[in-house]
Structure formats: C-alpha cells, structure tokens
Amino acid sequence: MDDTGGNEDASTRPEDDPLLSQRRGLANLAYRLLGSLSESEDAVQEAYARWFAQPADHRSAVANPAAWLTTVVSRICMDQLRSARVRRERYVGEWIPEPLPARAEWSALSHGSREGDPADHITLDESVEMAFLVVLDSMTPAERVAFMLHDVFRVPFNEVAEIVGRTPGACRELASSGRRRVAAARTGAGGAGARRRSAVVGEFRQAWQAKDVDALVRLLDPSVVAVADGGGRAAASPEPVHGHVRVAEFLVHLAGLAGRLDLLERTVNGQPGLVAVSGSQVLTVYAFDIDDSRIRRIWAMRNPDKLRSWSN
Secondary structure: OOOOOOOOOHHHOHHHOHHHHHHHHHHHHHHHHHOOHHHHHHHHHHHHHHHHHOOHHHHHOOOOHHHHHHHHHHHHHHHHHHHHHHHHOOOOOOOOOOOOEOHHHHHHHHOOOOOOOHHHHOOOOHHHOHHHHHHHHOOOHHHHHHHHHHHHOOOOHHHHHHHHOOOHHHHHHHHHHHHHHHHHHHOOOOOOOHHHHHHHHHHHHHHHHOOOHHHHHHHEEEEEEEEEEOOOOOOOOOOOEEOHHHHHHHHHHHHHHHOOOOEEEEEEOOEEEEEEEEOOEEEEEEEEEEEOOEEEEEEEEOOHHHOHHHOO
16 A cells, blocks of 8 residues: 555544454453463554555455454464463463452552553453452463353354364353363352451451561461562562461561551452552552452462553
8 A cells, every 4th residue: 555545434444443343342341261361462553554454355354353353353362371381381470360459449559541551441340350350361372262152152152163263062060160160260269259358358467567476376277378479580589478367467477577568458450459659659469369268269460561550
C-alpha cells in the first residue's frame, strides 16, 4: 500500500474500527490465561496487529470478527503457556501470577493514574482471585484454555475445538479435568464472606505489626502455606513455608528485619489483601486464601517487574 492511502477509507483505519471495543474482553481472557498483565497486553496487541495487517477485503469477509480475535488471542496465549513452562524452569524461586490492584485504590496509591494501563481493562471477579489463578497455573496449556473458554467465557465446545486443535469431545474432557482441579482446590473451603475476609486480613495486619506470634498462629490454618515470588529481583524465601507456627515465626522475623512495617489494607485480585510500602514505593503485595476465619494460603509478590501497576 502506498503512502497516499490508496483505496482505504476512514472506516478501515485502526483508530476508528469498532472492534477496538473488544479490547477489554480480550484483555480479560488473556490475563486469566497467562496470569501476567504485560504478556496479556502483548497478546492482545499482537491479535489486533494481525487483524489490521490483513487486506480490507479479507477483513470484510470474516463473518464474526470478534470471534476471530478471540481465537487468535487464545492461540497466542496457548503458545505463550507452552513456552512459559520452559521459562519457569529457569525462573528464580517460586512463580506467582501478577497481582491486580483495584482501580480506585491503585490511583490513590500512585497519586494519579497512568492512562491506558493494562490493569484498567481487567474485571475483578472470582475468576481473577489469586487462589483461582494458581489452580489455573497447574493445568496443561490445552486444559487451561479449554476450561477458561468454555466454563468462564461460555464459548461453545465446537468453537473451543477449533482454537485448541482437538475434537469437541476431547475439549469437553479437558474442561472437565480443569473443573475437577478447581473443585479439589476448593474442597474444605468454607467460603468466608467478604466482610469476614476483610476482618481477618485486618486482624492479621495488626498481629503482624505487633509481632504477636500467638495472635498470628490463631489466624492461620494449621496447614497454611506461604509462598513468595522475588523472581531473583528482590529477596524472597526460595521455597514455600509450611505450617502455622513456622509461618507465624517467619513473618515476625521479617517484621524484625523490616523495622517499621507499613502495611495498607487494599484489594488484591478482587479480594482483601495487604500492600507493604516504604513512602510511595510498593515493596510487596500480599494475597490470601481464607477459609472461614483462618488463612490457608499467603502469596507474597516481591518481584518489581510484577508490581508495575502498583507503582508510580
């Protein structure tokens, strides 16, 4: 195409294309598949680049452009998930999905918002809870894509089959396997209400700041597991810490090393969480899995590469 514009009119310009309204839905899908804001944004950008790289007559021949974009994003994500398994073998320490801030709270933390931040596109619901994303990360790429597309985004199995490259029957089995993994992870979880979860996190913050081991032990499930992700960029325990006494003592040890511990109660992936700050700098984001009145899992994100949406 020459630089005079040829036969392309204003209706074909990317900035005017109504398909750009699909970006939020595509970003939501990609984040849930990849657990990374930067990678999900790249996947969505790549899908749009492929769409607009087609000649106008090819685009007009696509019966359902939104479905086309969903297919392309899903396939890009599946390729990313396959390569991620190799990259994880070289990752320093434990890997945790990138935490999401709540829009208003993030703006308050950063003293203003950054226009176009990928976090703005993600809807905070139960399918982005950290516990849910961690279960998704245990699935195979095909299992994760089939389960997410069908069970969360309600894509019919015949369409899922075209995306995954399996038969509809095989995709049903993949989604069913993913469903069983999610159900197993939730076994025994009492599903504490939002108000109770918030209260538990508040009590946890007070006990931690007071360096009260006994109070922390009472708030932790006996089989609690604490996992930290430093990615080799920030100090973090290289292995998970197990058991309520060990986790409580470890937390108090961390508080002693940190001196004054500035902890803010904030929403993390749609659930009550904590943010450790030093002045205006976010050092760590904590997400929790709470069963009734006890904390079963603690995820601590310290890798600064995964905290960009929490920073200035």
